[in-house]
Amino acid sequence: MIGRLRGTLLEKQPPWLVVDVAGVGYELEASMTTLVALPGVGEAVSLYTHLTVREDAHLLFGFAREQERALFRALIKVNGIGPKLALAILSGMDETAFIRCVMEDDVKSLTRLPGVGKKTAERLVIEMRDRFPHWEQSAAVDPADIATLPGGLRERQDPLADAEAALVSLGYKPTEAAKMLSGLEEGQSTEALIKAALTKRMAG
Template sequence: MIGRITGTLLETQPPWLVVDVNGVGYEMEASMTTLVALPGAGERVSLYTHLTVRDDAHLLYAFAREQERALFRALIKVNGIGPKLALAILSGMDEDAFIRCVMEDDVKALTRLPGVGKKTAERLVIEMRDRFPHWQHPDSLPLEGNTQPSTPVSGKTALADAEAALVSLGYKPTEASRMLSGLEDEGSTEAMIKAALARRMAG
């Protein structure tokens, strides 16, 4: 089991990132919560990881905080929640927000997440309620190196990358385009996606 990786961030292409560890590039998938916390390319990072072994692939998932990984592992134990949907949930809200939704039976907020219908939201509330007493006060664990946002790319490129990332999280292309409308000035791809997700969760 690969539990943690420390190395140099080579590139991010949401929802993917690549970290070089002694000449070996580890490709990992991450939530937008983790991706927006990453420093720029060339900086050193230390990430918690979860390895999923399938017949056709070994998939590695990366997390900025141990609590986010713990929540991911709990989510994929819920019937009907796979790694892709778990990452979509973690991209739309952080651990504290998710805990509040579950403890307050806020099904409506959960259904704003891509791929989460009313029945799935109700299942999450029921099955997750007793699974995270030790996450009530998650501590932020800073990434190593510079925590400044990634260097912005051209507006059109960043917008296209942001739209592709939202689609990969489960949003329909038309919905992703609508979520990003007017956010061209946010700068980096990660900043656009974060702003789009915040807009979607707000309503």
């Protein structure tokens, strides 16, 4: 099991990133919460990881915080929740927000996440509720603090198109992703657009 990687960040294209460790490039998939917390391309990075082994592939997932990885591992144990949906959930809200939704039976907020219908949200509340007592002192990052974290997504020629592609990769339909991005202030970075779109979606 690969539990942690420390090396140089080579690529960062949501939801993928590549980390060079002693000349070996590890390709990882990560949530938007982790991606916006990472330093710039070419800088040193340290990530907690989770390896999923399938018949057709070995999939490596990266997390900026151990707490996020712990929640990811708890999520994929829930019936009907795979790694892709778990990452989408972690991209839409951080650990603190998710725990609050579960403890307060806030099914409505959970259904705003891509791929989470009412039945899935209800199952999440039921199966996850008893797993959180020891997480009450969580050091999870509040969404309002994300803007203060270092680094950012590498800028490309069309931040809006990149942001839309990232949202689609997280499970949102193209039309839904476009709607989430509509009306947002122009001239923002890809990182800022994604964060604003997710915030808009959760508030809607």
